[in-house]
Amino acid sequence: MIPVNTPVFNGNEEKYLVDCIRSGWISSEGSYVTRFEREFASYIGMDHGVAVSNGSAALDIALEAIGLNEGDEVIMPTFTIISPAFSVLRTGAKIVLVDMDNDTWNMALDEVESKITPKTKAIIAVHIYGLTSNLKRLREICDKKGIILIEDAAEAHGQEVFGKKVGSYGDISTFSFYPNKTITTGEGGIVLTRDVKLAEKARELRNLSFKPSKRRFVHYSFGWNYRMTNLQAAIGCAQLENIEEHIRKKKLIGKLYTEQLKGIPGVQLPLEKTNFSVNNYWVFGIVLDDEEKAIYVQEELGKHGIGTRPFFWSMHEQPVFNELGLFLGEHYPIAERLSRCGFYLPSGLGLNETEIQSVCQAFRNLINQ
Incomplete structure (x- = not known):
């Protein structure tokens, strides 16, 4: 696992x-x-x-x-x-x-x-x-x-x-x-x-x-x-x-994932940097172009012993708030896409390069299917 x-x-x-x-x-x-x-x-x-x-x-x-x-x-x-x-x-x-x-x-x-x-x-x-x-x-x-x-x-x-x-x-x-x-x-x-x-x-x-x-x-x-x-x-x-060493390791994990997963059609990877900040890669998130595909890939990765987590579910679609009459009829398309099609791969500090390679190979195989 x-x-x-x-x-x-x-x-x-x-x-x-x-x-x-x-x-x-x-x-x-x-x-x-x-x-x-x-x-x-x-x-x-x-x-x-x-x-x-x-x-x-x-x-x-x-x-x-x-x-x-x-x-x-x-x-x-x-x-x-x-x-x-x-x-x-x-x-x-x-x-x-x-x-x-x-x-x-x-x-x-x-x-x-x-x-x-x-x-x-x-x-x-x-x-x-x-x-x-x-x-x-x-x-x-x-x-x-x-x-x-x-x-x-x-x-x-x-x-x-x-x-x-x-x-x-x-x-x-x-x-x-x-x-x-x-x-x-x-x-x-x-x-x-x-x-x-x-x-x-x-x-x-x-x-x-x-x-x-x-x-x-x-x-x-x-x-x-x-x-x-x-x-x-x-x-x-x-x-x-040891926080600076932890941050260095997180950035290395992000770099390795990016190198192995970039260029795959229908897959959005996290930005490496903006004009005001460099990504610390707390987790390595990805967004696919289809909700059913995202669910399928997460399930199949789990069968291969690879843990994932879905992205957050948006506040305006939370049942607990809708039942209180909050945010009814509100629509935020980017958030909805992220919530439905996004998830993150193993990103913990204990992750090693061999495990990253295994995750990427399994992910590429599933996308190619």
Whole structure:
């Protein structure tokens, strides 16, 4: 079996975990939590980091921290994992969807500008599969209109746009450290910001809204238990020490796939670069020219012991939202094509060149059929 993802632990993960166990600091109170927050925020180029239990928790906290309320509008891409949509709807705010760019598979900025109204409070930029939208332009749009920019950079660890780290463009940014991410803590996430008040609010929200200046167990607002453990953070510190090597390996995987699969009729490969960024190949996605063909190829690859994952299903076609009367009659053709015809091949850091060759040979054979 060649799984769709295999994480790699070849640094100080074991050493730091043993240190946690021997010291007895295994909860969220340990020193690795603050170390990971500080080091990851510094790596991205932000001032404050608030480590949390997962990427979805980070989104919940980010949206609550900025004061999103009922009646506010939030612009976001329709082609994304469902987490940011869930987080927005829990606040009572309204989601305004936009379609995607055909080449980068990220949200189309011309459409973003056309959807801005006086009620637009925030834009969530979800960075997809190794590339992003033009964040410099998006930052300028938000500054001009007085809109809060939230980056969901769960898939974009170490990615750069115009030489600046993704996650540093937003007023507030979130990351995930799920096992398929470029660095992992098993589960885990983080909220990043330059605003000290937003950081303080995020720290309160992740910890049941305890206030350091008030008596313990006396609460004045709602919050969550979204804390990251010292064990998770210890793994994160070790992973972060090797993040540049992980990114180099991801780019090598993308290069090898591209060399072996380019030029196949009816197959769209991910862009290697744009005029503002180079693909980090968090995963190697492909889009076929027919939905039935895409389903068939995924099923047949599975029979050959090769793992795949379908692309995200668009928000405007999610049954859970349609049943609530949301997005009915909305149509986003590029997102619909990506959702139906796209999937990604094994892309984990444990993948080797021989396995890539096997995947490509099986894929070419199926397409030729």
